[in-house]
Amino acid sequence: MYIGLALAGALLPHAWLGAASFGSALLLAIFWLWRRAADLDTLPVPGLWRLGVEVVLDWLAWLGVFFCVGTCLQWFRSRVPFSAPVAATGLGVLPFVDNPLALTGMLWIAVPYAAVVFALAAPRWLQLVRGYDYSYGIYIYAFPVQQLCAQVEGRWIEVLLLSAAVTLAAAAISWHLIEKPALTLKKRLKRAPRGVCVPGVRSLLE
Incomplete structure:
Protein backbone atom coordinates (compact mmCIF):
# COMPACT_ATOMS: atom_id res chain seq x y z
CA MET A 1 0.00 0.00 0.00
CA TYR A 2 2.80 2.43 0.83
CA ILE A 3 4.57 1.61 -2.43
CA GLY A 4 1.35 2.16 -4.36
CA LEU A 5 0.80 5.49 -2.62
CA ALA A 6 4.33 6.62 -3.46
CA LEU A 7 3.90 5.61 -7.10
CA ALA A 8 0.60 7.48 -7.29
CA GLY A 9 2.27 10.59 -5.91
CA ALA A 10 5.11 10.30 -8.40
CA LEU A 11 3.10 9.45 -11.51
CA LEU A 12 -0.27 11.20 -11.15
CA PRO A 13 -1.02 14.91 -11.20
CA HIS A 14 -1.36 16.30 -7.69
CA ALA A 15 -5.04 17.16 -8.20
CA TRP A 16 -5.85 13.53 -9.05
CA LEU A 17 -4.56 11.93 -5.85
CA GLY A 18 -7.79 12.36 -3.90
CA ALA A 19 -9.83 10.79 -6.69
CA ALA A 20 -7.25 7.99 -7.01
CA SER A 21 -7.53 7.20 -3.29
CA PHE A 22 -11.32 7.14 -3.45
CA GLY A 23 -11.33 5.05 -6.62
CA SER A 24 -8.87 2.55 -5.14
CA ALA A 25 -11.00 2.15 -2.01
CA LEU A 26 -14.11 1.64 -4.13
CA LEU A 27 -12.53 -0.93 -6.46
CA LEU A 28 -11.00 -2.93 -3.61
CA ALA A 29 -14.31 -2.90 -1.74
CA ILE A 30 -16.25 -4.07 -4.82
CA PHE A 31 -13.72 -6.84 -5.44
CA TRP A 32 -13.91 -8.13 -1.87
CA LEU A 33 -17.71 -7.84 -1.59
CA TRP A 34 -18.19 -9.59 -4.94
CA ARG A 35 -16.06 -12.56 -3.96
CA ARG A 36 -17.64 -12.81 -0.53
CA ALA A 37 -21.22 -12.44 -1.83
CA ALA A 38 -20.55 -15.07 -4.50
CA ASP A 39 -19.00 -17.36 -1.86
CA LEU A 40 -15.89 -17.86 -3.98
CA ASP A 41 -12.72 -19.52 -2.71
CA THR A 42 -9.89 -17.27 -1.62
CA LEU A 43 -7.56 -16.14 -4.40
CA PRO A 44 -3.83 -16.32 -3.56
CA VAL A 45 -1.29 -14.21 -5.39
CA PRO A 46 0.16 -16.52 -8.11
CA GLY A 47 3.73 -17.72 -7.75
CA LEU A 48 4.41 -16.65 -4.18
CA TRP A 49 3.90 -20.20 -2.96
CA ARG A 50 7.32 -20.99 -4.49
CA LEU A 51 8.83 -18.70 -1.85
CA GLY A 52 6.91 -20.39 0.92
CA VAL A 53 4.62 -17.37 1.24
CA GLU A 54 0.90 -17.09 0.61
CA VAL A 55 -0.74 -13.70 0.17
CA VAL A 56 -4.50 -13.90 -0.35
CA LEU A 57 -5.88 -11.21 -2.64
CA ASP A 58 -9.25 -11.27 -0.88
CA TRP A 59 -7.79 -10.23 2.45
CA LEU A 60 -5.30 -7.89 0.82
CA ALA A 61 -8.29 -6.10 -0.70
CA TRP A 62 -10.17 -6.14 2.63
CA LEU A 63 -7.28 -4.50 4.47
CA GLY A 64 -6.51 -2.21 1.54
CA VAL A 65 -9.89 -0.52 1.85
CA PHE A 66 -9.02 0.62 5.39
CA PHE A 67 -5.76 2.08 4.10
CA CYS A 68 -7.38 3.88 1.17
CA VAL A 69 -10.21 5.28 3.30
CA GLY A 70 -7.61 6.65 5.71
CA THR A 71 -5.83 8.22 2.74
CA CYS A 72 -9.10 9.81 1.62
CA LEU A 73 -9.69 11.24 5.09
CA GLN A 74 -6.24 12.81 4.97
CA TRP A 75 -6.72 14.18 1.47
CA PHE A 76 -10.18 15.65 2.14
CA ARG A 77 -9.47 16.61 5.75
CA SER A 78 -10.52 20.23 5.17
CA ARG A 79 -14.01 19.05 4.15
CA VAL A 80 -14.54 16.22 6.66
CA PRO A 81 -15.99 17.23 10.07
CA PHE A 82 -14.01 15.20 12.60
CA SER A 83 -16.13 14.69 15.71
CA ALA A 84 -15.62 12.44 18.73
CA PRO A 85 -19.39 11.87 19.26
CA VAL A 86 -19.76 10.85 15.60
CA ALA A 87 -16.80 8.47 15.88
CA ALA A 88 -18.18 6.95 19.09
CA THR A 89 -21.61 6.54 17.52
CA GLY A 90 -20.13 4.88 14.45
CA LEU A 91 -18.27 2.35 16.57
CA GLY A 92 -21.15 1.91 18.99
CA VAL A 93 -23.63 0.72 16.39
CA LEU A 94 -21.32 -1.92 14.93
CA PRO A 95 -22.19 -4.68 17.47
CA PHE A 96 -25.85 -4.37 16.53
CA VAL A 97 -25.38 -4.95 12.78
CA ASP A 98 -26.30 -8.53 11.86
CA ASN A 99 -25.57 -8.54 8.13
CA PRO A 100 -21.88 -9.43 7.60
CA LEU A 101 -21.53 -7.47 4.34
CA ALA A 102 -23.20 -4.37 5.81
CA LEU A 103 -21.00 -4.69 8.89
CA THR A 104 -17.89 -4.83 6.71
CA GLY A 105 -18.92 -1.70 4.83
CA MET A 106 -19.50 0.15 8.09
CA LEU A 107 -16.19 -1.07 9.50
CA TRP A 108 -14.32 0.30 6.48
CA ILE A 109 -15.60 3.79 7.31
CA ALA A 110 -16.06 3.80 11.08
CA VAL A 111 -12.66 2.41 12.09
CA PRO A 112 -10.43 4.76 10.02
CA TYR A 113 -12.62 7.72 10.97
CA ALA A 114 -12.41 6.87 14.68
CA ALA A 115 -8.65 6.34 14.44
CA VAL A 116 -8.13 9.78 12.88
CA VAL A 117 -10.44 11.46 15.42
CA PHE A 118 -8.54 9.81 18.27
CA ALA A 119 -5.22 10.91 16.80
CA LEU A 120 -6.43 14.50 16.44
CA ALA A 121 -7.94 14.64 19.92
CA ALA A 122 -5.34 12.56 21.77
CA PRO A 123 -5.20 13.15 25.52
Missing part, protein backbone atom coordinates in the same frame (compact mmCIF):
# COMPACT_ATOMS: atom_id res chain seq x y z
CA ARG A 124 -2.51 15.49 26.78
CA TRP A 125 -0.50 12.66 28.33
CA LEU A 126 -0.13 11.09 24.88
CA GLN A 127 1.05 14.38 23.40
CA LEU A 128 3.89 14.44 25.93
CA VAL A 129 5.63 11.62 24.05
CA ARG A 130 5.24 13.28 20.65
CA GLY A 131 8.99 13.80 20.42
CA TYR A 132 9.53 10.04 20.72
CA ASP A 133 7.11 8.42 18.31
CA TYR A 134 7.37 4.68 18.83
CA SER A 135 3.95 3.99 17.29
CA TYR A 136 5.16 2.88 13.86
CA GLY A 137 7.82 0.61 15.36
CA ILE A 138 5.22 -0.99 17.61
CA TYR A 139 3.02 -1.46 14.56
CA ILE A 140 5.62 -3.22 12.40
CA TYR A 141 7.50 -5.20 15.07
CA ALA A 142 4.55 -6.44 17.15
CA PHE A 143 3.60 -9.37 14.93
CA PRO A 144 7.04 -10.96 14.43
CA VAL A 145 7.91 -10.42 18.10
CA GLN A 146 4.63 -12.01 19.19
CA GLN A 147 5.31 -15.02 16.98
CA LEU A 148 8.76 -15.45 18.52
CA CYS A 149 7.52 -15.01 22.07
CA ALA A 150 4.74 -17.52 21.44
CA GLN A 151 7.45 -20.20 21.24
CA VAL A 152 8.35 -19.54 24.88
CA GLU A 153 6.65 -21.81 27.38
CA GLY A 154 4.61 -20.02 29.99
CA ARG A 155 1.20 -18.66 30.85
CA TRP A 156 -0.47 -16.41 28.30
CA ILE A 157 -0.09 -13.35 30.51
CA GLU A 158 3.66 -13.94 30.77
CA VAL A 159 3.98 -14.30 27.00
CA LEU A 160 1.87 -11.17 26.54
CA LEU A 161 4.02 -9.10 28.90
CA LEU A 162 7.23 -10.43 27.35
CA SER A 163 6.12 -9.64 23.82
CA ALA A 164 4.96 -6.15 24.87
CA ALA A 165 8.31 -5.38 26.49
CA VAL A 166 10.38 -6.69 23.55
CA THR A 167 8.17 -4.88 21.03
CA LEU A 168 8.51 -1.58 22.88
CA ALA A 169 12.28 -1.99 23.09
CA ALA A 170 12.52 -2.78 19.36
CA ALA A 171 10.32 0.21 18.53
CA ALA A 172 12.48 2.53 20.65
CA ILE A 173 15.67 1.32 18.98
CA SER A 174 14.08 1.65 15.55
CA TRP A 175 12.92 5.21 16.27
CA HIS A 176 16.30 6.47 17.46
CA LEU A 177 18.49 4.63 14.93
CA ILE A 178 16.30 4.49 11.80
CA GLU A 179 13.09 6.50 11.77
CA LYS A 180 14.19 9.75 13.43
CA PRO A 181 17.34 10.06 11.27
CA ALA A 182 15.29 9.20 8.18
CA LEU A 183 12.86 12.04 8.89
CA THR A 184 15.68 14.52 8.40
CA LEU A 185 15.75 13.44 4.73
CA LYS A 186 12.24 14.85 4.35
CA LYS A 187 13.50 18.35 5.20
CA ARG A 188 16.41 17.98 2.78
CA LEU A 189 14.10 16.92 -0.05
CA LYS A 190 11.76 19.83 0.61
CA ARG A 191 14.70 22.24 0.39
CA ALA A 192 16.11 20.61 -2.76
CA PRO A 193 15.82 22.28 -6.19
CA ARG A 194 12.76 21.34 -8.21
CA GLY A 195 14.74 19.29 -10.69
CA VAL A 196 16.02 16.92 -8.00
CA CYS A 197 12.70 15.35 -7.01
CA VAL A 198 10.57 13.12 -9.21
CA PRO A 199 7.43 15.08 -10.19
CA GLY A 200 4.77 14.47 -7.58
CA VAL A 201 7.12 13.34 -4.81
CA ARG A 202 7.48 16.87 -3.43
CA SER A 203 3.72 17.26 -3.07
CA LEU A 204 3.47 13.79 -1.48
CA LEU A 205 6.10 14.68 1.11
CA GLU A 206 4.40 17.95 1.96
Whole structure:
Protein backbone atom coordinates (compact mmCIF):
# COMPACT_ATOMS: atom_id res chain seq x y z
CA MET A 1 0.00 0.00 0.00
CA TYR A 2 2.80 2.43 0.83
CA ILE A 3 4.57 1.61 -2.43
CA GLY A 4 1.35 2.16 -4.36
CA LEU A 5 0.80 5.49 -2.62
CA ALA A 6 4.33 6.62 -3.46
CA LEU A 7 3.90 5.61 -7.10
CA ALA A 8 0.60 7.48 -7.29
CA GLY A 9 2.27 10.59 -5.91
CA ALA A 10 5.11 10.30 -8.40
CA LEU A 11 3.10 9.45 -11.51
CA LEU A 12 -0.27 11.20 -11.15
CA PRO A 13 -1.02 14.91 -11.20
CA HIS A 14 -1.36 16.30 -7.69
CA ALA A 15 -5.04 17.16 -8.20
CA TRP A 16 -5.85 13.53 -9.05
CA LEU A 17 -4.56 11.93 -5.85
CA GLY A 18 -7.79 12.36 -3.90
CA ALA A 19 -9.83 10.79 -6.69
CA ALA A 20 -7.25 7.99 -7.01
CA SER A 21 -7.53 7.20 -3.29
CA PHE A 22 -11.32 7.14 -3.45
CA GLY A 23 -11.33 5.05 -6.62
CA SER A 24 -8.87 2.55 -5.14
CA ALA A 25 -11.00 2.15 -2.01
CA LEU A 26 -14.11 1.64 -4.13
CA LEU A 27 -12.53 -0.93 -6.46
CA LEU A 28 -11.00 -2.93 -3.61
CA ALA A 29 -14.31 -2.90 -1.74
CA ILE A 30 -16.25 -4.07 -4.82
CA PHE A 31 -13.72 -6.84 -5.44
CA TRP A 32 -13.91 -8.13 -1.87
CA LEU A 33 -17.71 -7.84 -1.59
CA TRP A 34 -18.19 -9.59 -4.94
CA ARG A 35 -16.06 -12.56 -3.96
CA ARG A 36 -17.64 -12.81 -0.53
CA ALA A 37 -21.22 -12.44 -1.83
CA ALA A 38 -20.55 -15.07 -4.50
CA ASP A 39 -19.00 -17.36 -1.86
CA LEU A 40 -15.89 -17.86 -3.98
CA ASP A 41 -12.72 -19.52 -2.71
CA THR A 42 -9.89 -17.27 -1.62
CA LEU A 43 -7.56 -16.14 -4.40
CA PRO A 44 -3.83 -16.32 -3.56
CA VAL A 45 -1.29 -14.21 -5.39
CA PRO A 46 0.16 -16.52 -8.11
CA GLY A 47 3.73 -17.72 -7.75
CA LEU A 48 4.41 -16.65 -4.18
CA TRP A 49 3.90 -20.20 -2.96
CA ARG A 50 7.32 -20.99 -4.49
CA LEU A 51 8.83 -18.70 -1.85
CA GLY A 52 6.91 -20.39 0.92
CA VAL A 53 4.62 -17.37 1.24
CA GLU A 54 0.90 -17.09 0.61
CA VAL A 55 -0.74 -13.70 0.17
CA VAL A 56 -4.50 -13.90 -0.35
CA LEU A 57 -5.88 -11.21 -2.64
CA ASP A 58 -9.25 -11.27 -0.88
CA TRP A 59 -7.79 -10.23 2.45
CA LEU A 60 -5.30 -7.89 0.82
CA ALA A 61 -8.29 -6.10 -0.70
CA TRP A 62 -10.17 -6.14 2.63
CA LEU A 63 -7.28 -4.50 4.47
CA GLY A 64 -6.51 -2.21 1.54
CA VAL A 65 -9.89 -0.52 1.85
CA PHE A 66 -9.02 0.62 5.39
CA PHE A 67 -5.76 2.08 4.10
CA CYS A 68 -7.38 3.88 1.17
CA VAL A 69 -10.21 5.28 3.30
CA GLY A 70 -7.61 6.65 5.71
CA THR A 71 -5.83 8.22 2.74
CA CYS A 72 -9.10 9.81 1.62
CA LEU A 73 -9.69 11.24 5.09
CA GLN A 74 -6.24 12.81 4.97
CA TRP A 75 -6.72 14.18 1.47
CA PHE A 76 -10.18 15.65 2.14
CA ARG A 77 -9.47 16.61 5.75
CA SER A 78 -10.52 20.23 5.17
CA ARG A 79 -14.01 19.05 4.15
CA VAL A 80 -14.54 16.22 6.66
CA PRO A 81 -15.99 17.23 10.07
CA PHE A 82 -14.01 15.20 12.60
CA SER A 83 -16.13 14.69 15.71
CA ALA A 84 -15.62 12.44 18.73
CA PRO A 85 -19.39 11.87 19.26
CA VAL A 86 -19.76 10.85 15.60
CA ALA A 87 -16.80 8.47 15.88
CA ALA A 88 -18.18 6.95 19.09
CA THR A 89 -21.61 6.54 17.52
CA GLY A 90 -20.13 4.88 14.45
CA LEU A 91 -18.27 2.35 16.57
CA GLY A 92 -21.15 1.91 18.99
CA VAL A 93 -23.63 0.72 16.39
CA LEU A 94 -21.32 -1.92 14.93
CA PRO A 95 -22.19 -4.68 17.47
CA PHE A 96 -25.85 -4.37 16.53
CA VAL A 97 -25.38 -4.95 12.78
CA ASP A 98 -26.30 -8.53 11.86
CA ASN A 99 -25.57 -8.54 8.13
CA PRO A 100 -21.88 -9.43 7.60
CA LEU A 101 -21.53 -7.47 4.34
CA ALA A 102 -23.20 -4.37 5.81
CA LEU A 103 -21.00 -4.69 8.89
CA THR A 104 -17.89 -4.83 6.71
CA GLY A 105 -18.92 -1.70 4.83
CA MET A 106 -19.50 0.15 8.09
CA LEU A 107 -16.19 -1.07 9.50
CA TRP A 108 -14.32 0.30 6.48
CA ILE A 109 -15.60 3.79 7.31
CA ALA A 110 -16.06 3.80 11.08
CA VAL A 111 -12.66 2.41 12.09
CA PRO A 112 -10.43 4.76 10.02
CA TYR A 113 -12.62 7.72 10.97
CA ALA A 114 -12.41 6.87 14.68
CA ALA A 115 -8.65 6.34 14.44
CA VAL A 116 -8.13 9.78 12.88
CA VAL A 117 -10.44 11.46 15.42
CA PHE A 118 -8.54 9.81 18.27
CA ALA A 119 -5.22 10.91 16.80
CA LEU A 120 -6.43 14.50 16.44
CA ALA A 121 -7.94 14.64 19.92
CA ALA A 122 -5.34 12.56 21.77
CA PRO A 123 -5.20 13.15 25.52
CA ARG A 124 -2.51 15.49 26.78
CA TRP A 125 -0.50 12.66 28.33
CA LEU A 126 -0.13 11.09 24.88
CA GLN A 127 1.05 14.38 23.40
CA LEU A 128 3.89 14.44 25.93
CA VAL A 129 5.63 11.62 24.05
CA ARG A 130 5.24 13.28 20.65
CA GLY A 131 8.99 13.80 20.42
CA TYR A 132 9.53 10.04 20.72
CA ASP A 133 7.11 8.42 18.31
CA TYR A 134 7.37 4.68 18.83
CA SER A 135 3.95 3.99 17.29
CA TYR A 136 5.16 2.88 13.86
CA GLY A 137 7.82 0.61 15.36
CA ILE A 138 5.22 -0.99 17.61
CA TYR A 139 3.02 -1.46 14.56
CA ILE A 140 5.62 -3.22 12.40
CA TYR A 141 7.50 -5.20 15.07
CA ALA A 142 4.55 -6.44 17.15
CA PHE A 143 3.60 -9.37 14.93
CA PRO A 144 7.04 -10.96 14.43
CA VAL A 145 7.91 -10.42 18.10
CA GLN A 146 4.63 -12.01 19.19
CA GLN A 147 5.31 -15.02 16.98
CA LEU A 148 8.76 -15.45 18.52
CA CYS A 149 7.52 -15.01 22.07
CA ALA A 150 4.74 -17.52 21.44
CA GLN A 151 7.45 -20.20 21.24
CA VAL A 152 8.35 -19.54 24.88
CA GLU A 153 6.65 -21.81 27.38
CA GLY A 154 4.61 -20.02 29.99
CA ARG A 155 1.20 -18.66 30.85
CA TRP A 156 -0.47 -16.41 28.30
CA ILE A 157 -0.09 -13.35 30.51
CA GLU A 158 3.66 -13.94 30.77
CA VAL A 159 3.98 -14.30 27.00
CA LEU A 160 1.87 -11.17 26.54
CA LEU A 161 4.02 -9.10 28.90
CA LEU A 162 7.23 -10.43 27.35
CA SER A 163 6.12 -9.64 23.82
CA ALA A 164 4.96 -6.15 24.87
CA ALA A 165 8.31 -5.38 26.49
CA VAL A 166 10.38 -6.69 23.55
CA THR A 167 8.17 -4.88 21.03
CA LEU A 168 8.51 -1.58 22.88
CA ALA A 169 12.28 -1.99 23.09
CA ALA A 170 12.52 -2.78 19.36
CA ALA A 171 10.32 0.21 18.53
CA ALA A 172 12.48 2.53 20.65
CA ILE A 173 15.67 1.32 18.98
CA SER A 174 14.08 1.65 15.55
CA TRP A 175 12.92 5.21 16.27
CA HIS A 176 16.30 6.47 17.46
CA LEU A 177 18.49 4.63 14.93
CA ILE A 178 16.30 4.49 11.80
CA GLU A 179 13.09 6.50 11.77
CA LYS A 180 14.19 9.75 13.43
CA PRO A 181 17.34 10.06 11.27
CA ALA A 182 15.29 9.20 8.18
CA LEU A 183 12.86 12.04 8.89
CA THR A 184 15.68 14.52 8.40
CA LEU A 185 15.75 13.44 4.73
CA LYS A 186 12.24 14.85 4.35
CA LYS A 187 13.50 18.35 5.20
CA ARG A 188 16.41 17.98 2.78
CA LEU A 189 14.10 16.92 -0.05
CA LYS A 190 11.76 19.83 0.61
CA ARG A 191 14.70 22.24 0.39
CA ALA A 192 16.11 20.61 -2.76
CA PRO A 193 15.82 22.28 -6.19
CA ARG A 194 12.76 21.34 -8.21
CA GLY A 195 14.74 19.29 -10.69
CA VAL A 196 16.02 16.92 -8.00
CA CYS A 197 12.70 15.35 -7.01
CA VAL A 198 10.57 13.12 -9.21
CA PRO A 199 7.43 15.08 -10.19
CA GLY A 200 4.77 14.47 -7.58
CA VAL A 201 7.12 13.34 -4.81
CA ARG A 202 7.48 16.87 -3.43
CA SER A 203 3.72 17.26 -3.07
CA LEU A 204 3.47 13.79 -1.48
CA LEU A 205 6.10 14.68 1.11
CA GLU A 206 4.40 17.95 1.96
